[in-house]
Amino acid sequence: MAKARKTTARNAKRPSLDPVTLEVIRNALPAVANEMAADLQRTSYNMMIYEVRDFCTALIDPEGQLISQNVGGVSHFVADLGVIIVDGMKRYGRQGFAPGDVIITNHQAVAG
């Protein structure tokens, strides 16, 4: 993990990312959030989700910073997004996840 981070940091300094890749990624990130929202809505068993879209989906980095968020849901949930990721990272640590893991939280002291 430490090694991977070093590589990322080095790439960030180098402005060598070509403009098309940049644009593809810039558009793919919101597309990921929107696809999560579409999947949640389409697989939901709850009327508030599938009809009213009372939810929000997002990509967040390990520091709790927002990368992209879906459109068409309830966007002011943005207030709850970062803090729960930070809380999850604190509880399980950077090495505490495997692909496919899901954390479900309903912690009032964290997200209100």
Add this chain to the structure above:
Amino acid sequence: MLVVAIDIGGTFTDLIGFDEKTNAFIQAKSLTTPAQLVQGIIDCLNKSGIKSDGIDELIHGSTIAINTLIERKGAKTGLVVTRGTRDVYIIGRGNRPEAYNLLFHKHRPLVSRQLTREVEERILPSGEVHARLDRTSLKEACRVLKEDGVDAVAVCFLHSYVNPEHERAAGEALREALPDAYLSLSHDILREYREFERMSTTVVNAYIGPKVGGYVSSLKSSLGKIGFRGNLSIMRSNGGVMTPEVATERPVAMMESGPVGGIIASAQVGVALGNQNVISFDMGGTTAKASLIRDGEPTLAPGYYVGGYAGGHPVMLPMIDVVEVGAGGGSIAWIDDIGALKVGPQSAGADPGPICYKGGGTEPTITDANVVLGRLDPDNFLGGTMKLDAEGAARGIAEKVAKPLKMDTVAAAQAIVDIAIAKMSLAVREVSVEKGYDPRDFALVASGGAGPLHVIAIARELHIPTVIVPLFPSHFSALGMLLADERHDFIRTAYSDLANVDFAGLVKICEEMRGQARSSLRHVRGAEEQIALDLRYVGQEFTLSVPVTLAQLKAGNRKAIRQAFDALYEHRYAHHSPDEAVEMVNMRLGAIGKRAKLAFPRLGKGRPAKPARHRDVYLLDAKKPVRCPVYERDALAAGTRITGPAIVQELGTTTVLFKGDDCRVAPSGELIIKVGGA
């Protein structure tokens, strides 16, 4: 066999025919005559020199349906509904598609509340009659609509998709009371639940019905008068064709009748050249359209919103996914209030048309800009049959754009084209990049009269490495129509737990739909049927369409259907729940009548290409023109290589190659361009 396709666009009416006996194509193009579309078709046929009595099949696509709706030029329409549901259509959905748009406006209903009349009747979701149809209230509704002088009536009762008995009876009464009105019964259009969407689809059908239905029947009789005895087919939004009778009954199915032809043809050209993944780019006189094709198949959406999801009209019929922007050859360049240069969405269309067409147009258009830049040859437009006024075009751009912006005329022309390119690139992006597809993995197929003229610049903008300019690019939508099969889609809501589903009942519904399909299909022999069940886990709202066979339904093979659903769910959402109960919502039937496949000729090998002449063209630098060789496409043999800068001219379009572009002519005739700098 002689097959002819005619496609009416906003600016041009295109004709292409293929004669199997002589193995030759016939093409013609004429300006669209918006006031007399049918006359325009007859003129185009006359222009082509084809003898009407020799045509075996004529396929027609037209933008009349969507234009009637978007321009709100449909009929005065009444709506008859179940007591208590008068406002369903006006209210629409309750969610907020654009939560932060202060100026948001939901759909503007096509029927007023005054003309929406309630009738006493009630059928339950099971199909059982809860309250009999009350003749007195039905008579009253008929009286009001008659007095108000409606030209069309839509009838949409609650749960009529299960039991259409009352709707049929109301239909009979209305037909008697208003014999001249166009009538749409919801169960004839769409037998799927969801009140607002079903009502909207039925209302749209009634609203455009008199105009579009009248158009189709007048086309049929006008063709008959000039000796046409073959089959007439109408292109529909799902990528298939239908008979004029079906089109008159269900004009809503021809909403995207125009553009889909080009998308079908793009998919087929892509597959033939070994490119399963292509983006179809079609630029005509009024708009530019982009559509993504993956694995050789156009993307089919189950329904769509005419005018956009937020404020548009839902039409729940399958259609090919396409993104459209208001940039075409006729799009007008103008200066807004703060002095910025804008292009479109207003189009000079065919009448008055661009300034250079000399039809009385006074506003500079994208076509005028291309003439000023030397990219279009004023003496060789439409094979020289239409002389363009280059001086007029330059004067118009100088006065309306260059002078106010204190620019040079050529620079202003270049700016107009640049803005159009940026706009059209957005449409191509929307179908690719914005859905997470890398455009570099696709080839761009350019069509429409203005497509090949602009495609290289778009490919450069999006770094798409390969551009394909197919045969007959300016007749491409029409060419796609020659290749399209007949297709009808049917749907029935049949709600039940999969565990208790009555398979005998399902087979009965399926047979009913098959009967309906057979009566709508012309090519019954060898027809293909695709049956699917819309399934979901109990408690969910959305479904997945699971393909099944008639044999599975007849055998009551519940297990196989269940497994297919779980597998599809896993594929789509990366999880599934084998222990959850599954329920069924709809059954779908797609009936595909196979039309005879046409074998197109291949190009012969020949001598290396020689330019017909040279011409000065402004390419990247508006200060200095480049001396470009001009090739006639008809003279190009298979295997010919051309490197840019160069111009390839043909009837109806011009391909512009920039420095660094490398073009090769495929044995089947397409120009395959490796884009330099992409």
